[in-house]
Amino acid sequence: MDLSTxxxxxxxxxxxxxxxxxxxxxxxxxxGGFSDIANAVLGKVIFNAIxxxxxxxxxLTIIFSPKKHETKDERDILIDAKAxxxxxxxxxxxxxxxxxxxxxxxxxxxxxxYRVQTTTVASLMHFILIALMVSGAVKxxxxxxxxxxxx
Amino acid sequence: MAKKKIQNNxxxxxxxxxxxxxxxxxxxxxxxxxxxxxxxxxKYSPSLELAFKIADVFEKPIExxxxxx
Numbered sequence: 103m104d105l106s107t108x109x110x111x112x113x114x115x116x117x118x119x120x121x122x123x124x125x126x127x128x129x130x131x132x133x134g135g136f137s138d139i140a141n142a143v144l145g146k147v148i149f150n151a152i153x154x155x156x157x158x159x160x161x162l163t164i165i166f167s168p169k170k171h172e173t174k175d176e177r178d179i180l181i182d183a184k185a186x187x188x189x190x191x192x193x194x195x196x197x198x199x200x201x202x203x204x205x206x207x208x209x210x211x212x213x214x215x216y217r218v219q220t221t222t223v224a225s226l227m228h229f230i231l232i233a234l235m236v237s238g239a240v241k242x243x244x245x246x247x248x249x250x251x252x253x
Numbered sequence: 254m255a256k257k258k259i260q261n262n263x264x265x266x267x268x269x270x271x272x273x274x275x276x277x278x279x280x281x282x283x284x285x286x287x288x289x290x291x292x293x294x295x296k297y298s299p300s301l302e303l304a305f306k307i308a309d310v311f312e313k314p315i316e317x318x319x320x321x322x
Contacts (some may be wrong), residue, residue, distance in 0.1 A: 104287075106285055106287040107285075108285070108288070109287075143259050172285060173283075175283070175284035175285055176284070176288075176299070176300050176303060177284070177285075177287075177288045177291065177297055178285070178288075184277025249287070249298070252291050252294065252297055
């Protein structure tokens with residue numbers, strides 16, 4: 103597959119964030135990080151996730167070997183803008199869902215049927231983190247899609 | 254009414270210009286080779302400025318390079 107430097111960089115960014123997300127959320131859930139933010143083990147998981155992010159980026163850069171520098175042309179800017187717009191809408195929808203979850207679960211006492219779990223500060227942090235990661239992935243995937251399909 | 258599309262003769266013009274490669278044209282236009290490829294395949298409609306630049310490279314009027322049919 104003939105990939106431009108920009109496409110290679112997008113793949114590196116996407117794959118590295120998927121590795122980090124899978125590692126972080128599987129381990130954070132296992133150590134109870136969704137219920138307690140002041141968990142010493144969670145700190146170690148966060149540190150390992152940062153290290154994994156750096157290492158996976160380096161390895162993926164070696165695998166994809168993108169050229170050092172490539173200036174953005176008008177098509178890159180257009181695709182970037184379209185993908186950012188899509189990611190923004192996804193982020194807004196997820197933020198509204200998080201706010202709705204908090205309102206129904208915690209704020210408004212008369213929605214007892216909805217109360218599935220107590221929203222902790224840690225779970226809230228993770229919901230926001232998931233929203234940011236999903237919107238980032240939407241941006242990368244839509245960029246790859248527009249580059250491949252043509253725009 | 255049938256939908257019109259922007260078509261181009263870039264491939265033919267490149268061939269007539271000493272078989273210029275996509276990479277050479279991309280360098281002259283200051284864009285990536287993938288953008289030239291996308292324009293040639295009618296997968297991307299360039300800006301008016303880039304369209305004029307392409308016509309300028311081949312020393313042709315813009316209507317000889319791009320057609321709206």
